[in-house]
Amino acid sequence: MVKLIASLLLLAVVAQAYGDFKCALSKQESKSFVRELQREREEHQLKEKQNLSHEGQDQECKGSLAVPEITKDWVDMKDACIKGMRNQIQEEINASYQYLAMGAYFSRDTVNRPGFAEHFFKAAKEEREHGSKLVEYLSMRGQLTEGVSDLINVPTVAKQEWTDGAAALSDALDLEIKVTKSIRKLIQTCENKPYNHYHLVDYLTGVYLEEQLHGQRELAGKLTTLKKMMDTNGELGEFLFDKTL
Ligand SMILES: [Fe+2]
Known part of the structure; x- marks a missing residue:
């Protein structure tokens, strides 16, 4: 009888020990499982980030949302007029760079000659603004949804030095005439059939x-005054004229 009781007690102790061991093993497995899940989740998140990054490069910053299908009937500028606008934007940028070179000289x-420099730097800024306002106009008419990357080319400046202020003003007048x-x-x-882009033509006119014609007159007047001053006073005439700009 004593042996039986002892055997039962031993059996109970072994069962308890086995239960504890199984529980510990279960906890250990559970922790490993959680760690595995976390690792997989992190890997998945990393892959998603990488995919988004690549998609962004492929789509050239077009955004992740699809463009909804809406009517394009309001986008009604015709090709020749659009092409002319794009050319004009480049003309304004070319003029801006040429004025920038004059200001730098x-x-x-x-x-x-700080007066001349300031005058030409201001002109460069105005030409750049003319270009950007035409870009804004194209955008307003829905024409800047594609082909933006080749809208403006950085021009090569044709001339970088001038014999005197009169030569530079003369070039500036020629540039404005162009x-x-x-x-x-x-x-x-843009005004001819079949385009009849009245709004754009009105804006350009x-x-x-308006600004071009006033600008040309102003330049012609300045050039005349400067030439008169230089004819009678040489370089001193140019020096004094520079103070008036
Ligand atoms: Fe302009």
Whole structure:
């Protein structure tokens, strides 16, 4: 009887020990399982991030949302007029760079004509703004959803030095005449049938041509005054004229 009781007690102890061991094993497995899950989740998140990054590069920042299908009937500018607008944007940027070169030249310590430099830097800024306003116009008409990357090419500046202020003002006047002709050509393209882009033609005529014509007159006046001053006073005339700019 005593042996039986002892055997039962031993059996109970072994059973308890086995239960504890199984429980510990179960906890251990559970922890490993959780760690495995976490590792898989982290790997998945990393892959998703990498995929999003690649998609972003492929789509050139088009965003992750699909473009909804809506009517395009309101996007009604015609090809020749759009092409003319794009050309005009490039013309304005070309003029801006040329004026920038003029401003840089008269800023040289060896030239040192701060009035001329300021005048041409201001002109460069205005030309750049003319270009960006035409870009805004195309965008307003729904024409900038594609082909944006080749909208503007960085131009090579044709001339970087001038014999004097009169030569630079003369070049500036020639540049404005060229831009004016380009705007007139654009107006003719866009006003003719079948385009009849009245709104654009009105904008180009009322805003751009208006400014061009006043700008040309101002430059012609300045050039005349400067030439008179230089004819009678040489470089001193140029020096004094620079103070008026
Ligand atoms: Fe302009």
